[in-house]
Amino acid sequence: MSKRAESHISKSSLFRTRATVLVAGVGVVATLGAGVAMAAEQSSGSGFTGASASVEAQAVKAQAKAQAQAATKKAEAAAKKKAEAKAAAKKKAAGWGNPVKNYTLSASYAQAGGMWSHKHSGQDFAVPVGTKVAAVHNGTVVKAGPNGAGDGPAYGNAVVIKHDNGRYSQYAHLSKVGVKVGQKVKTGQEIARSGNTGNSSGPHLHFEIRTSPNYGSAINPVSFMRSLGVNF
Numbered sequence: 498m499s500k501r502a503e504s505h506i507s508k509s510s511l512f513r514t515r516a517t518v519l520v521a522g523v524g525v526v527a528t529l530g531a532g533v534a535m536a537a538e539q540s541s542g543s544g545f546t547g548a549s550a551s552v553e554a555q556a557v558k559a560q561a562k563a564q565a566q567a568a569t570k571k572a573e574a575a576a577k578k579k580a581e582a583k584a585a586a587k588k589k590a591a592g593w594g595n596p597v598k599n600y601t602l603s604a605s606y607a608q609a610g611g612m613w614s615h616k617h618s619g620q621d622f623a624v625p626v627g628t629k630v631a632a633v634h635n636g637t638v639v640k641a642g643p644n645g646a647g648d649g650p651a652y653g654n655a656v657v658i659k660h661d662n663g664r665y666s667q668y669a670h671l672s673k674v675g676v677k678v679g680q681k682v683k684t685g686q687e688i689a690r691s692g693n694t695g696n697s698s699g700p701h702l703h704f705e706i707r708t709s710p711n712y713g714s715a716i717n718p719v720s721f722m723r724s725l726g727v728n729f
């Protein structure tokens with residue numbers, strides 16, 4: 498083979514070798530580029546996921562805080578409402594009280610029995626003879642004396658007081674009457690002593706709330722007094 502032909506072959510081989518290396522290099526670069534791009538994408542994706550988790554955690558925390566605040570406000574509102582109701586009941590009950598102390602409740606309002614021609618017209622408080630009987634509210638005495646103060650002998654000695662809300666309180670079976678018609682009385686003031694007079698099966702105070710001063714207008718005294726914050 499001539500040197501010219503050999504030289505031509507060598508140049509041709511060198512050209513092919515360079516082309517192969519160049520192509521290989523481009524492939525390597527392309528491969529590296531793709532790897533870098535993929536890594537960058539994965540890195541970017543990982544960062545996004547972390548941000549999402551952080552935002553979600555903050556949202557959960559904010560929701561929990563809002564719920565706690567709502568629960569606190571609800572509890573505070575309930576406590577305030579309870580305090581206001583208690584204050585209102587106390588204010589409403591101001592100036593009203595029980596007719597006797599240290600008692601046992603016996604016959605109740607509207608109770609049926611052979612002791613009465615109709616159902617029982619009041620609430621009975623079993624107490625010893627001579628127990629202090631007090632006015633349940635400020636008012637003016639409109640009836641006082643024997644024979645039920647005009648309501649009949651069944652009541653024995655009795656007192657009726659007119660109050661500023663248009664209601665009347667009646668106290669019966671008394672052993673002693675300590676007030677007179679027209680006299681002004683205050684809550685808790687002694688007006689009589691309990692007894693066993695009239696149609697009575699034993700020592701007690703018969704107590705009524707009426708819409709008029711006369712027999713036959715009685716209403717449930719327990720419900721009425723409870724509406725004013727006074728419980729028997």
